[in-house]
Amino acid sequence: MEWEINNESCGQRLDVFLQNQNKDKTRSHIKHWITNGDVLVNDKVVKAGYGLKVGDKVILKEIVEKVLSAKPQDIDVEIVYEDDDIAVVNKPQGMVVHPAISNYDGTLVNALMFKLDSLSSINGVIRPGIVHRLDKDTSGLLVVAKNDMAHVSLSEQISKKTCKRIYWALVEGIVKSDGEITTNIGRDPKNRLKMAVVDKGKVADTKYRVLETYSNYSLVEFELGTGRTHQIRVHSAYMHHPIVGDKLYNPNKCKFNLNGQLLHAKKLTLNHPRTGETMTFETQLPEYFQKVLNTIKTKKI
Missing domain, CATH: 3.30.2350.10 (Pseudouridine synthase)
Known part of the structure; x- marks a missing residue:
């Protein structure tokens, strides 16, 4: 497939343009096409965020979907x-x-x-x-x-909301008190890989409780009232207390050797579908999470 960009599409991101042209495909599909080299702009491979210009020729190669x-x-x-x-x-x-x-x-x-x-x-x-x-x-x-x-x-x-999901997270800074956040969450208009607090998003509710504070961090318990994509991560960043290790929502340089955010679904309470019995399950923090807590306790980072 081939398109020549006109004034109407000028300025759009490449991934947004392709999404509009292929409404039956997900954002992941579009991104995969671009990163895989299946999309060319003026016969060149470009990034998903490339801003289209009038006269650009966009070519989508013939793809045999797996x-x-x-x-x-x-x-x-x-x-x-x-x-x-x-x-x-x-x-x-x-x-x-x-x-x-x-x-x-x-x-x-x-x-x-x-x-x-x-x-x-x-x-x-x-x-x-x-x-x-x-x-x-x-x-x-x-x-x-x-x-x-x-x-x-x-x-x-x-x-x-009769199924309770409790998470523990280590966040940046000192969270001074317990609370609850209710906002609308939707796709970030500036970065389609992220979610954000936006006016026209879906309602998202998160309760939080401070478990422990350190020199520059807080261990916080979160309870989901809703289940929006990236909800706790978005709400933590919105509070100006992003989760440690979160590569998408935390702009601060991570001081620890981590592979992702220190966010753990620690406790789950539900009613058994057949018996109706209330059942609660709980796990320990992963070793890498506990190691970071031990480090900030002893070294007071």
Whole structure:
């Protein structure tokens, strides 16, 4: 496919222009095309943020899309609890929850398909069993539905806020008091990879409680009232207390050797889909998270 840029499209980012021309494709698809060299502007590979000019010739090469499907893979993941209806897993940092255009395998779903005897089918072949998600570099507890009955029940609990999800995060600066943030969150108009507090976004509610403060950091507990993309990370940055190690939302140079944000889904409370029993699960902080806490306690960084 080929386009010549006119006055109407002049000034648009390349990725935004392609999204408008290919509305059936996700942002991840578009980004994958560009980074893979399948999109040329004036016969050259450019970045996704390239600003289009009048007369530019944009060429999208013929692409044979790989059909996404999840396959079982023997990947180490901790199963905290399992019965005939649900499983609770402790997702490690760095693991993507389900396959996508840039991550065909090595995901939590691939691991679950190998380890569990069944998964719900409501979310299709790419996201079997997945009721809620954690960002790639967020670790911690995640509940999985092993059948459609459980999936419906868990989804309703999350929607009605009867499923409680508690996170711990180490943030920059001293958070002086407990509180609650309610804003609208939507796609950042300046950076499509990020979410932001925006007027026309979806309502997002986060409660927070200060657990401990250090010289320049605070250990904070967050409880989700809603489940917007990057919600805790966005709200922390909005408070001017971004999460330590967050490469997307923390502009400060990280003083620790980290692979991502120090954000851990520590506690999960739900009602069992079949019995109605209230069940609470809790995990320890990952070793790298605890190591940073020990460092700032002893060295007073």
